[in-house]
Structures are given as C-alpha cells and as structure tokens.
Amino acid sequence: GQQLNQSPQSMxxxxxxxxxxxxxxxxxxxxxxxxKQEPGExxxxxxxxxxxxxxxxxxxxxxxxxxxxxxxxxxxxxxIPSDVGIYFCAGRETSGSRLTFGxxxxxxxxx
Amino acid sequence: DSGVTQTPKHLITATGQRVTLRCSPRSGDLSVYxxxxxxxxxxxxxxxxxxxxxxxxxxILERFSAQQFPDLxxxxxxxxxxxxxxxxxxxxxxxxxxxEQFFGPGTRLTVL
Numbered sequence: 001g002q003q004l005n006q007s008p009q010s011m012x013x014x015x016x017x018x019x020x021x022x023x024x025x026x027x028x029x030x031x032x033x034x035x036k037q038e039p040g041e042x043x044x045x046x047x048x049x050x051x052x053x054x055x056x057x058x059x060x061x062x063x064x065x066x067x068x069x070x071x072x073x074x075x076x077x078x079x080i081p082s083d084v085g086i087y088f089c090a091g092r093e094t095s096g097s098r099l100t101f102g103x104x105x106x107x108x109x110x111x
Numbered sequence: 112d113s114g115v116t117q118t119p120k121h122l123i124t125a126t127g128q129r130v131t132l133r134c135s136p137r138s139g140d141l142s143v144y145x146x147x148x149x150x151x152x153x154x155x156x157x158x159x160x161x162x163x164x165x166x167x168x169x170x171i172l173e174r175f176s177a178q179q180f181p182d183l184x185x186x187x188x189x190x191x192x193x194x195x196x197x198x199x200x201x202x203x204x205x206x207x208x209x210x211e212q213f214f215g216p217g218t219r220l221t222v223l
Contacts, residue, residue: 033211042113042201042214043154088154097209098167101154
C-alpha cells in the first residue's frame with residue numbers, strides 16, 4: 001500500500017519560534033489535510049488543500065499542497081504554548097475516498 | 112465541538128468479551144469512518160460507510176464489524192477481545208465521499 005512519511009517525529013521549541021513540518025507520499029494525492037490532536041481528544045481539522053500548489057492559511061498556520069502532488073508542509077508562525085499537541089497530515093489518493101494518515105509530529109513549546 | 116458524537120467515552124472490559132461502540136455523524140453527513148489509534152501510534156483506518164453501504168475497508172480484523180443504520184448513525188462491534196485491542200477508537204464523518212473528515216471525541220477501550 002501507499003506510504004506516508006511525516007517529519008519530524010517530534011519538535012521541542014521555544015515560545016515565539018516558527019515551526020515547519022512536512023509529509024511525503026509514494027503516491028499522487030488529490031487532497032491533503034492537516035489535523036491537530038491534543039491528549040485524549042479527537043483530531044481537529046486545521047487546513048484542507050485540494051489543488052497542487054495551493055497555499056492556505058488559518059491564523060498563524062500555513063499549509064501548502066506540493067506541486068508534485070506527493071508532498072505537503074505545515075508552518076506555524078510565532079508559536080505559543082497552546083500549540084502543543086500532535087499534528088497529523090492526511091492524504092487522499094485520486095482513486096479512493098479513504099484517507100491515509102502520517103505518523104504525526106509531536107510539538108512541545110516551552111514558555 | 113466537531114458535531115460528531117461517540118459513546119461511550121470509556122469502556123473497560125475483559126478478554127474474550129464483545130463490545131459495541133456508537134457514533135452519530137454531523138447533521139447531514141452521509142459518510143462515516145472508523146479509525147483505531149493505539150498508544151503512541153497514528154490513526155489506522157478500519158472501515159467506511161456511505162449512506163448505509165460499506166464503501167471501503169482498511170486493516171479491520173475479522174473479529175470486528177460495523178454497520179450504518181438508516182438514521183446514519185454507525186456502530187462498531189468488537190468481539191473476542193484481546194489485550195492488543197486496547198486503543199482509542201475514533202469515528203469521523205464527512206458530507207460526501209471526498210470531503211474533509213471531522214472526528215468525534217473517541218472511545219477509549221481498555222481490555223483487561
């Protein structure tokens with residue numbers, strides 16, 4: 001089956017720093033989604049991308065759908081303590097309706 | 112609040128038992144997805160239903176089954192439970208087949 005590689009696995013940063021994480025796939029995707037999950041909670045949708053090259057922002061978060069359609073990245077600017085959590089990318093292949101999730105990036109923000 | 116509800120929030124049971132997890136999708140959503148998340152792991156897709164019909168299957172064990180009812184709520188049945196089935200089980204819904212998915216709060220299953 002398809003592989004979805006998310007990196008880095010974890011990040012430890014200081015409040016105010018910018019953060020960047022990315023996902024790459026072995027297949028071409030027509031949708032990329034980014035979710036945030038806090039302990040004991042369900043993933044919350046942050047940004048949805050549907051077109052190659054698309055750049056979308058949601059507050060301090062910006063995500064892009066890679067031109068090759070095999071990658072996506074998420075940037076968080078000026079991080080704050082409440083950004084702590086696990087960030088997941090998810091992609092959908094052209095032919096299917098199911099999502100494949102990355103393994104997640106655990107973000108820790110030190111005040 | 113995503114609008115997706117799941118019950119129960121927590122479930123503790125013994126090996127060999129059978130449990131049923133329930134999910135109500137967001138109002139108007141036709142598609143329901145089930146995921147399993149084990150400790151420190153990512154989300155593993157189990158199964159998808161769309162308007163009452165099974166649409167896609169992931170790595171769902173034969174001991175597990177699901178269905179979506181005419182009112183669009185869904186149930187995930189887990190039988191002959193093993194210790195390794197302990198996990199968070201999430202339901203997600205989407206309005207159509209290819210739209211973004213919204214997740215419920217999950218059911219934490221502990222098998223002792």
